[in-house]
Amino acid sequence: MKKLINSPDHVLADALVGVELAHPELKVDHTNRIIYRGEPTKPGKVALISGGGSGHEPLHGGFVGFGMLDAACAGEVFTSPTPDQMQEATKVADSGAGVLHIVKNYTGDVMNFEMAAEMAEAETGVRVESVVTNDDVAVEDSTWTAGRRGVGVTVLLEKIVGAAAEEGRDLAAVASLARTVNAQGRSMGMALTSCTVPSAGKPTFELPDDMMEMGVGIHGEPGRHRVPLAPAADIAQQLVEPILHDLDFSGAPTIVMLNGMGGTPLIELYLMYGEVAKILQKSGIQVARSLVGNYITSLDMAGCSVTVLRADDELLRLWDAPVNTAGLRWGV
Amino acid sequence: MKKLINSPDHVLADALVGVELAHPELKVDHTNRIIYRGEPTKPGKVALISGGGSGHEPLHGGFVGFGMLDAACAGEVFTSPTPDQMQEATKVADSGAGVLHIVKNYTGDVMNFEMAAEMAEAETGVRVESVVTNDDVAVEDSTWTAGRRGVGVTVLLEKIVGAAAEEGRDLAAVASLARTVNAQGRSMGMALTSCTVPSAGKPTFELPDDMMEMGVGIHGEPGRHRVPLAPAADIAQQLVEPILHDLDFSGAPTIVMLNGMGGTPLIELYLMYGEVAKILQKSGIQVARSLVGNYITSLDMAGCSVTVLRADDELLRLWDAPVNTAGLRWGV
Known part of the structure; x- marks a missing residue:
């Protein structure tokens, strides 16, 4: 395993030190592994919180800032954060207007965010709504998922709903918008190579030199099938077809993300x-x-x-609204 | 070789199609492989042009836009663009206030940009100044370089000098600032793995599983030495020490870039x-x-x-000035 780390046990803790030093506009709670905005949530603004296992950066910590998230909880690599972390983030971010939990559909994340919401509501009376993203058309159930996995639409959702929250919409409206965005987005991924989790020290799965995994999950979960390497045009077809088959995108403007898995250079993307x-x-x-x-x-x-993502004029307006985070920035 | 491409011969041409479709704010000249701004250079503004072999993205095409470059010439992967391309970019970008060529110190790039400047001056009378970046402290001469290689400072230079050009400084002032920035910046890189050039189909160099290359060039050129894999803290020491040994950075504010080589995930960066x-x-x-x-x-x-980069209040002000490109964006 070749990685720029000190030890497999300290990847997250060490990376958070770097995030804090690189981004004076953010605050980092190293005990609870929370990245949050330097300024408290302004009164009346619904707070947006997300989180999940690390290893998906810039998701989620890179999307904390004006126009997107108020706080992000980081779990160990590919491991859900704990309810304690999420509860703490919920308390820190709430301005009194309530908190939206944005949760990717993986069993641990869903369970822990649910517990955190209950604990936070019981302890401090904060109002919490949750949206679970499940946009991955590749497979119905997966290694750590009942139903579809939450993947790329989470990024678009955090941007669009973040803009709506900045405009002052209330918790019910923000949550409703989040569910709409999730319902209107679909994703499909593929892998040329496996990832290597630091604590495992070896690739998560083996993939022959002449094969690729279509429909792979963001933790290396199996996809639909392994197929021979193909030209980019064929790969694109194999990714787009299941998406268009799953939802009608005709007659509406769309937002399209071509996302890299981490090891693919920009020229290929x-x-x-x-x-x-x-x-x-x-x-x-x-x-x-x-x-x-x-x-x-x-x-x-x-x-x-x-x-x-199937959009409309209003979603495009929210997409275009100013955003100021490490991972996405425009209009400010 | 596992890559998201159609054919090793069409990587650049196909990627430029994607750039054009993803960025309606840019124009792409597919014949001359030039990416330039959608709006002509405004009268009185010095135009900034850069270019070089492809495979270093977002450099340079991703830095075309307000506050940075006016045009970028793309060569084939790791291959200099031709003088014809650079001459055409020079003509297209010039508003009458002259053009600065920003050239990384590699023999082919330096020679071709020189020829392009002479051809453009002879044909249309455009005034051209050039700055050659040579900030890599690793080695004195290299595979395709007499003297030091031009690397990371090129990014910082394009940002800072781009801001100065937007403010309306004249060609001599812009060129002088560019030389100052280059003189005040130093870089050092390292590789855990080789890159693979599509047309070669195999890794540029072989590196044992337990070794890393300190001082590697951005085309996989040999560095100072191969050493055993080490913790991140040691690697950082091995990168920073030669930089601090080479130039006095004390008593001034600095701008620091931690740059990924393309295959390293953000959490490690x-x-x-x-x-x-x-x-x-x-x-x-x-x-x-x-x-x-x-x-x-x-x-x-x-x-x-x-x-x-050793900076001062003025360089920091120019660094902070608005920039609106695919690769760097803030303040707009």
């Missing part, structure tokens, strides 16, 4: 975006906005995922 | 930044600004580089 965009054009899908880069990663996995 | 920042603190160096991420990459190489 742009190349893949070109192939995806051409297929969408041919299918009559209108791409109104796009995002190309590493946003929800799987450590050092080589591969990519496609997310398509 | 933040971890490395923490180690680098702690060493700089202990050495009495004041870090005023920082940048962590993939900015000047080497295809899928795993590894990182450190760049330290």
Whole structure:
């Protein structure tokens, strides 16, 4: 295993030191492994909290800041944060207007966020709503998931709903918008190589030199099938087809993300975006906005995922609204 | 070789299609492989042009836009663009106020940009100044370089000098500032793994599982020495020491970039930044600004580089000025 780490046991703790030193605009609670905004949530603003296992950076800590999250809880690599962490983040971020938990659909995350919400409500009376993202069309159940896995739409949701929260919408409205965004987004990913979890010290799965995994999960969970390596245009087709088969994207503007898994260079991601965009054009899908880069990663996995979100003028307006985070920044 | 490409011969051409589709604010000249701003350079503004072999994305095409470059010429992977491309970019970007060529110190790039400047001056009378970056402290001469290689400082230079050009400084002032920034910046990189050039189909160099290359170049050129894998803190020491040995950074604010080589996930880059920042603190160096991420990459190489720039209030002001590019964006 070749990694820029001190020890497999200290990856998260050491990385949080770097985050704190690199981002004076953020605060880091090293005990509870929470990244939160330097300024308290302004009164009346619903707080947005997310979190999950580490190894998917910039998700979630890189999306803390104006226009997106108020706080993010970091678990160990590919391991859910604990309810205690989430409860603490909920308390820290709440301004009195309530808190939205944004939870990717993995059993540990869902259970722990539920417990945290109950504990926080019982202890301090904070109002909590939750949205569970489950946009991955690849498989119905997975290694750590009942139902579909939550993947790329989480990024788009945090951006869009973050903008709505900044505008002062109340908790019910923010939660409702979050569920709408999740319902209208679909993703599919693929891997050329496995990732390697530091504590495991070896690749999560073995993939022959001439094969790729279609529909892979962001923790290296198995996808739909292993198929021979193919040209980018064919890969794009294999990613886009299941997405378009699963939801009707016609007659509406869409937001499209071509996301890298962490180990794939940007030149390949742009190349893949070109192939995806051409297929969408041919299918009559209108791409109104796009995002190309590493946003929800799987450590050092080589591969990519496609997310398509059915939008409308209002979602596009919220997408375009100012955002100021380490991972996404515009308009400020 | 596992890559998201259609064919080793079409990587650049296909990636430029993706860039054009993802960035309606940019224009792409597919014949000359130039990425340039959608709006012509405003009268009186000096134009900034850079370029070089592809495979270092977001450098340079990702830095075209307000506050940075006016145009970027893309060569094939790790291959200099031709004088024709650079001449065409020079003509397209010039508003009459002259053009600054920002050239990384590699023999092909230097020679071709020189020819392009002469051709452009002879044909259209455009005034061209050039700055050659040579900030890599690792080795004196290298595979394709007489003198030091140009690496990370190129990113910081394009940002700072880009801001100065937007303010309307004349060509001599912009070129002088560029030379100052280059003279005040130093970098050093390392690799855990080789990169693989698509047309070669195999790793550029072989590196045993328990070794790393200290001082590697961004094309996989040999560094100072191969040493056993070490904890991140030791690697940081091995990167920072030669930089501090080479230039006096005391008594001034600095801008520090922790750059990923393309195949290293963000969690490791933040971890490395923490180690680098702690060493700089202990050495009495004041870090005023920082940048962590993939900015000047080497295809899928795993590894990182450190760049330290000696700044002052004026350079910090220009650093903080608005920038609006795919690869760097703030204040707009």
